[in-house]
Amino acid sequence: MDLEPVWLTLKLASITTVLLLIVGVPLGWWLAHRRSWFGAMIGSVVALPLVLPPTVLGFYLLVALGPHGPLGLLSASAGFGTLAFTFPGLVIGSVIYSLPFVVQPVQASFEAIGNQPLEAAATLRASPLDRFLTVALPLARPGILTGATLGFAHTVGEFGVVLMIGGNIPGQTKVLSLAIYDYVENLQYHEANILAGGMLVFSLLILLLLRVIAPRQSGRA
Secondary structure, X not given: OOOHHHHHHHHHHHHHHHHHHHHHHHHHHHHHOOOOHHHHHHHHHXXXXXXXXXXXXXXXXXXXXXXXXXXXXXXXXXXXXXXXXXXXXXXXXHHHHHHHHHHHHHHHHHHHHOOHHHHHHHHOOOOHHHHHHHHHHHHOHHHHHHHHHHHHHHHHOOOHHHHHHHOOOOOOOOOHHHHHHHXXXXXXXXXXXXXXXXXXXXXXXXXXXXXXXXXXHHHHO
């Protein structure tokens, strides 16, 4: 059995999760403290992948990453070529597709902290950045861990979006979900069963981990 899709999936999920935390934690903090129509609009845009069919999102990402799309033109002008059907394109699509799974638990965790700890730190002359780094982040750690876990797991299980923007190129964009699809299409049920069983065990472990994290988060609320 070719295990290259497994390592490619783990690589994609790891890079995507790091980028999701870099983007999602500040965005979740901003949304938690923004009570306006603009904040509601940004939150709705972030949550779109939750309700959009993966093929719809994948289609628009394919257009954006293609040779005539804005991201494709930007990448080509920088000398990197187009992003469609490449691993970097998969990373961009995965970040967008999994963003709400990170932002929403992070935002909820920041909202659960309330204003009192931050106000107490302000009375001690802590700067806004200091309050964020030394007060908000440690208190929101369970929500951040939940978001990171969900983002990683969601990226591992992607199918529709990665098929649309990455194709099914061995060694470049053929991730685990696509490998299972290929095995089933070729009637190689034994190989498909091994990979699918591994994903089943992985999903169960993720759910167990989230059940451990959730009580800690509620206990801090």
